[in-house]
Structures are given as structure tokens and as C-alpha cells.
Amino acid sequence: MEKSLEQLKQEYEKTTVLLEREKRKMQRLKNRQAYLESGSRKQRTHRLITRGAAVESIVPQTKELTEPEFYSLMESILNLPQAEPFIRSAAENHARISGQEKGGD
Incomplete structure (x- = not known):
């Protein structure tokens, strides 16, 4: 039982749509991952800066x-x-x- 050319074209289009949908989903997940990772980096950077500032305010000689x-x-x-x-x-x-x-x- 072979499929007709029209059926194959429809199947191809349907599969292409699903593939594009999955690609967009993958991109959203990558974007989300990058956002979460940058957030943790920003938090770490903020923590390091504030702690370094605290050391400098307590012991100003460390600035030099x-x-x-x-x-x-x-x-x-x-x-x-x-x-x-x-x-x-x-x-x-x-x-x-x-x-x-x-x-x-």
C-alpha cells in the first residue's frame, strides 16, 4: 500500500510544521537557560562587589x-x-x- 504523492506532500508539510515548532521550543528553552544563568552570575557579581566594598570600607588601606x-x-x-x-x-x-x-x- 503505497502513499500517493499528495499524501506524502501533506505528511512532509505536517512534519515540517512540527519540526519548526520543536525548534522554537528548543530556542525558548535555550533562552530561558541563558537568562537563569546570567541571573546567577549577576547575583554573584553583586555579592562580590558588595563584599569587596565592605572590606574596603572597614580597612581602607586595602584600596592601595x-x-x-x-x-x-x-x-x-x-x-x-x-x-x-x-x-x-x-x-x-x-x-x-x-x-x-x-x-x-
């Missing part, structure tokens, strides 16, 4: 440092034995507060 000098200073400070309890405490406090906001406690 080059990037390698700044990184070296931060590593030195954060590797001090006295810094570790403060870092751990801040992380635990954040986790506790986040857990309460989510209905944990």
Missing part, C-alpha cells in the same frame, strides 16, 4: 593593594588560628538561621 597583594593578605588573615573559630561560628549561625526560616526549628 594590588590584586595579588590583597589575596595574599586575605590568605594570611584567614589562615590565622584565631580566624577559624570566627569563620566556623558565622557559618553555623547562618545555617541555624536558614534552618529556622525554612521551618527547621
Whole structure:
């Protein structure tokens, strides 16, 4: 049972329409993915800028440092034995507060 030329043309047109529809759907999904990824990048950039500004406002001398000098200073400070309890405490406090906001406690 062979299909007529007209039936094949109709089938081709229908398939072409479906293909175009799927291509548009794929493009929308790619656009959505790019939008979501750029949003997380924007949030990260904002966070880094505000935290860097906070460091500069607390310790204005850091403005004069080059990037390698700044990184070296931060590593030195954060590797001090006295810094570790403060870092751990801040992380635990954040986790506790986040857990309460989510209905944990």
C-alpha cells in the first residue's frame, strides 16, 4: 500500500510544521537557560562587589593593594588560628538561621 504523492506532500508539510515548532521550543528553552544563568552570575557579581566594598570600607588601606597583594593578605588573615573559630561560628549561625526560616526549628 503505497502513499500517493499528495499524501506524502501533506505528511512532509505536517512534519515540517512540527519540526519548526520543536525548534522554537528548543530556542525558548535555550533562552530561558541563558537568562537563569546570567541571573546567577549577576547575583554573584553583586555579592562580590558588595563584599569587596565592605572590606574596603572597614580597612581602607586595602584600596592601595594590588590584586595579588590583597589575596595574599586575605590568605594570611584567614589562615590565622584565631580566624577559624570566627569563620566556623558565622557559618553555623547562618545555617541555624536558614534552618529556622525554612521551618527547621
